[in-house]
Amino acid sequence: MRCPNCGSTKSIVKEKRPVKNKPEITRRRRECLVCKTRWTTHELLAGKVDIPTSHTG
Ligand SMILES: [Zn+2]
Structure with missing residues (x-):
C-alpha cells in the first residue's frame, strides 16, 4: 500500500x-513511516483491493 502523500511503501497499520x-x-488506518501521513483504506480480504470511498450510505 503506497502512501498517498510521498508514495512510500513503508507504512504501518494503526487500526483494523x-x-x-x-x-x-x-x-x-495506516500511517506512513516516512512522512507520517495517516489515511484510511478499505481492502477486500481476497486480493487486497483498495476501494474508493467517495460516498456513504
Ligand atoms: Zn508518506
Missing part, C-alpha cells in the same frame, strides 16, 4: 476494523 454489513472488507 471490519466494515458493517460487508464482512469481506476490512477498514484500515
Whole structure:
C-alpha cells in the first residue's frame, strides 16, 4: 500500500476494523513511516483491493 502523500511503501497499520454489513472488507488506518501521513483504506480480504470511498450510505 503506497502512501498517498510521498508514495512510500513503508507504512504501518494503526487500526483494523471490519466494515458493517460487508464482512469481506476490512477498514484500515495506516500511517506512513516516512512522512507520517495517516489515511484510511478499505481492502477486500481476497486480493487486497483498495476501494474508493467517495460516498456513504
Ligand atoms: Zn508518506
